[in-house]
Amino acid sequence: MRIQADLGKCEGLGMCEAMANDYFEVDEDEELVNVLDDAPPESDRAHVYAAVQACPVQALSLQG
Numbered sequence: 001m002r003i004q005a006d007l008g009k010c011e012g013l014g015m016c017e018a019m020a021n022d023y024f025e026v027d028e029d030e031e032l033v034n035v036l037d038d039a040p041p042e043s044d045r046a047h048v049y050a051a052v053q054a055c056p057v058q059a060l061s062l063q064g
């Protein structure tokens with residue numbers, strides 16, 4: 001499983017960080033998401049998926 005972030009869509013709203021701050025962090029200067037670990041273990045799928053789904057502009061996706 002791999003996290004993909006489309007920085008062209010990201011608006012720095014921080015919902016992903018609020019849901020999973022172990023995987024996502026919003027850069028305060030750039031107002032863009034920084035994926036801290038783009039290859040989560042399978043055991044974290046539900047946790048990461050909830051954060052991906054929380055993005056209001058569909059900037060995040062899970063591959064695999």
Ligand code: SF4
Nearest residue numbers: 010011013014016055
């Ligand atoms: S929730 Fe979406 S728009 Fe907001 S910081 Fe995360 S990826 Fe960017």
